[in-house]
Ligand SMILES: NC(=O)C1=CN([C@@H]2O[C@H](COP(=O)(O)OP(=O)(O)OC[C@H]3O[C@@H](n4cnc5c(N)ncnc54)[C@H](O)[C@@H]3O)[C@@H](O)[C@H]2O)[C@@H](O)CC1
């Protein structure tokens with residue numbers, strides 16, 4: 001972010017002109033939510049505080065009752081200039097319509113003092129609507145961790161120039177309310193993450209047949225239901241042919257599902273297989289370990305989910321060259337970190353390390369979902385409905401990712417496309433859905449991507 005701002009400055013912009021643009025853009029949002037009510041702007045010492053002075057000046061110009069609470073003097077040239085250009089009232093405290101938090105933004109370097117934390121909480125309590133500029137004060141920009149306890153929730157957070165990781169990471173994102181981005185001319189930031197957007201997915205070619213669209217083999221285990229869910233989801237993900245490799249015919253399999261109960265090594269020898277998925281319902285006994293080893297030895301594009309992630313050890317990947325995707329939830333991710341000797345608290349850094357060490361795309365699932373690739377690419381999902389927090393939705397996602405992979409998508413795209421479809425299907429399914437309901441919504445989600 002700093003490099004991107006610097007490149008604008010090198011191109012003739014000044015920090016003051018960027019701040020003016022950011023402040024005016026943010027003021028537009030504050031003005032809309034204020035609806036004529038009074039506004040109290042809390043200004044800190046840095047450029048986030050500087051934005052606050054610009055916002056207050058702009059709102060005053062538009063005729064709103066505004067006052068500034070400034071517990072610390074401006075400490076940057078741009079913030080001093082912005083304060084000098086503000087000719088409105090100051091106050092010790094504020095009460096009323098809208099609280100605008102410009103105490104600290106991305107420059108927060110340590111926890112708020114008790115006095116400042118109490119001031120933020122008091123102002124938040126005493127106003128009907130709370131708006132954070134760039135980031136709520138007290139939130140660490142890269143990790144999304146609050147550096148203080150008891151910080152307030154906001155109704156709206158206005159990011160300036162570009163999204164920061166904190167805007168899309170737990171626990172920070174749940175305290176931010178609605179999020180909006182104000183453009184200040186910063187383009188693509190090198191080495192930054194990108195948001196997962198609605199993908200454009202292919203319609204089968206006129207001359208397509210089931211094998212050109214991809215044969216996906218899903219290797220089941222002792223618990224058939226999970227693999228069955230993955231199969232049913234995969235059938236809606238674009239692959240042309242879904243096969244379940246199982247020890248025995250499960251009850252209640254859909255008519256269209258082809259089930260191969262021959263010995264696994266024999267079934268895996270089919271040269272037409274485009275991709276493999278193993279993990280849902282695999283269990284963790286010796287037989288499961290054997291099935292996982294057989295799948296990895298086949299060296300085809302593969303998705304590992306659930307129990308396969310718990311059984312995985314780095315040595316099992318030594319001879320592999322084909323693309324691999326891992327889809328851990330937070331518990332499985334912790335086990336993978338331990339298996340791959342990755343320690344500490346830096347979630348994004350560790351995801352990158354896991355992707356590099358395993359050579360796999362890692363789709364780390366949860367209320368915030370991130371996809372890290374071995375080459376350092378990072379993609380960030382917009383939050384999906386929390387109704388997804390029900391057993392079996394991960395099996396649906398694994399089937400979808402594997403289906404996209406079998407259909408020919410690059411591994412990182414397969415993961416991103418499937419995550420988007422999964423979230424969209426959850427939106428379309430409405431509240432209190434089951435994984436089967438979610439599967440039924442997948443065709444509608446796919447239709448939104450044509
Ligand atoms: N640099 C630019 O060109 C632009 C910056 N913008 C704004 O600038 C912000 C970043 O500005 P800064 O880097 O000045 O950072 P901040 O305004 O977030 O604050 C940093 C200042 O506060 C001090 N500080 C950090 N944590 C503290 C704590 N807990 N208690 C007391 N003091 C603390 C730091 O030593 C530093 O002086 C962004 O969040 C955004 O709001 C925008 O105006 C867009 C343009």
Ligand SMILES: Nc1ncnc2c1ncn2[C@@H]1O[C@H](COP(=O)(O)OP(=O)(O)O)[C@@H](O)[C@H]1O
Nearest residue numbers: 329365366367385386388389391392393394395
């Ligand atoms: N609170 C939440 N908000 C949004 N998505 C969630 C939430 N909790 C879980 N999910 C999503 O639901 C799925 C759950 O997967 P997982 O934990 O593997 O479940 P299971 O193993 O039971 O199928 C993941 O895609 C995850 O991102």
